[in-house]
Amino acid sequence: MAATLKDVASKTGLSIATISKYVNGQTIKQENKEKIDAAIKELNFKINYIAKGLKSNKSMTIGVLIPELENVFATHIMSRVEDTLMNSGYSTIICDYKNDTDLERQKLSFLLNRQVDGIIAVPTHLSKDDLAGLEIPIVLIDRIIDGVNCDCVLVDNKDASFSAVEYLINKGHRDIAIISGPKDVYTARERTLGYIDALVQYSIPLNESYIFHGNYDTQSGYNLTMDIINMQKRPSAIYVTNNEMTIGSVIALNECGVDIPNDISFIGFDNIDFAKVTKPNLSIIVQPRDEIGVTAANLLIEKIHDPDTEKRVIKLKTSLIKQASVSIRK
Amino acid sequence: MAATLKDVASKTGLSIATISKYVNGQTIKQENKEKIDAAIKELNFKINYIAKGLKSNKSMTIGVLIPELENVFATHIMSRVEDTLMNSGYSTIICDYKNDTDLERQKLSFLLNRQVDGIIAVPTHLSKDDLAGLEIPIVLIDRIIDGVNCDCVLVDNKDASFSAVEYLINKGHRDIAIISGPKDVYTARERTLGYIDALVQYSIPLNESYIFHGNYDTQSGYNLTMDIINMQKRPSAIYVTNNEMTIGSVIALNECGVDIPNDISFIGFDNIDFAKVTKPNLSIIVQPRDEIGVTAANLLIEKIHDPDTEKRVIKLKTSLIKQASVSIRK
DNA sequence: TTTGTAAAGTTAAACGTTTAACTTTACAAT
DNA sequence: ATTGTAAAGTTAAACGTTTAACTTTACAAA
Structure with missing residues (x-):
């Protein structure tokens, strides 16, 4: 043929x-x-890349493991990963594990059996044991796993939260609610810690009832915001810590006629497109998604070319986009 | 090793x-x-799948081509495609073309050079020529291309619009706006046609100024909805024809304090999660995304196993989820 | 014991490349 | 004309499988 x-x-x-x-x-x-x-x-x-691969023991294919294909944050990064890898001649096999712990392991081993030359993963529940003794390079995104020789690209989540909350504090807010993610997820823990650090640093007493844990989806952002709106002592500001929950939260506020920023100040996370659409535009923490993707891909390619490069952990900075959704607390 | x-x-x-x-x-x-x-x-x-592939001339890998990795509709389908294919032993190489015509062709040929055993594509600007004379089976999603021997899975877009608009008409609405997609995109044209058909069938004069063309993103949904809100003769209902624009549209209505459904009735598209979050829940056209994905994957697998199966075009039904966002026109 | 035959196992070539080791060619320097 | 040598080209083995064609084994039937 x-x-x-x-x-x-x-x-x-x-x-x-x-x-x-x-x-x-x-x-x-x-x-x-x-x-x-x-x-x-x-x-x-x-x-014929198959024949070439047999001889060279390289498939020129990279496996990518993400929580969910519907997760816009992950897919944005993957889009950049794919580009970058393709420019170096690699194809990308994407697997999603639908936020399921068993599937996460299963798909990882699927990839490992496929002669991929390397893996980029956004892990949730993978542990040291799952990654130990692997023969190919792996780059982790968004989560660091100790005791394992994987490069890692993440953002300074703690610092991100710190800067958001600090900004609110500087605007006079004392009663600040946070809608964080699941307690067993690394990024959620870090984001909560940054919130606490800021309060501590500014000597504001910590009110546990202002800390909410959603599960990073739109519905939970909506529900928890409803809870906040109905609190006897409603906070003067809300900080929401991911993309989907930010949407849910804004919908809830809009529906209840709670005005941003006059009734409540608001800082969201990640969803820059959405933040530009609402009026007022939302203040928002943005992660350098493009940079995360490109960096992860490049780390992997380097490691493939020189497997002896030592473990690198790249911590990128988030930024706080200040828009009209935060007002000065009288 | x-x-x-x-x-x-x-x-x-x-x-x-x-x-x-x-x-x-x-x-x-x-x-x-x-x-x-x-x-x-x-x-x-x-x-070793590479060695196996060399001998059998099968890579057990399927290429997938989608407009954008951030397109939730596409990635949801792909998630099911990936599962289905994986259960049959196939890996999935996903490429996105970032809504770029050149990239679309480029990535297609990238896949073709990669010994994939088949391709599933959500095309935008691919033509007959791009797909003619290919040696592997291809399944198209969402768009049919005449004169080419590719199986195809789509929904009845015209009928979807028809049923949405018919529902509004039956509720007494006469002044119905549609926010459709780009004029050169197949699905957008069909969805507009269904809108027109319904009006014609019910002998309602067509008002061209009620037909809006966005580009399927959140911002354009927001902007066009603002335009609608500010019309001298504001329609009594809006029908929005995709996922992202539905979000933008609801945000705009909320911000302007235009009440759904008392001030305006609303039917959205695709985003079932979002529709459940808003109050009132949105009426919405939903496409059978899971079924589209599974069907496309199965068609492809069948065609790979028996290349002589004749061309099949599977047209799936959408459904209209009726929720409280549509009121009776007094 | 012999024969027949089904089941189990083996041999060796093939898939399309790469590459080490080798040969041939071309041509400058003598 | 001879030699030396760098460049260009060839040969053949190898990568890890599959598979057609073949051999061996086991054992039931005669």
């Missing part, structure tokens, strides 16, 4: 090895170059 | 062929079965 090196060889009268060398960039007589180019074009020859 | 059939063979004293046969399900002496199982376990043998 598809033409092989052999076909090109017989068409040109040269040997297979010569064609292979030319295709792989070695020098060759000008005259033969032309002959080969012509033959390649005529036969529509394309290198 | 990784153990091969050869290693298992020498460990058991059997020939490579015997191991291969056993691994592929042929019968074998009980005694040898046990020996082989033990050796496989001890050596942690895993079949």
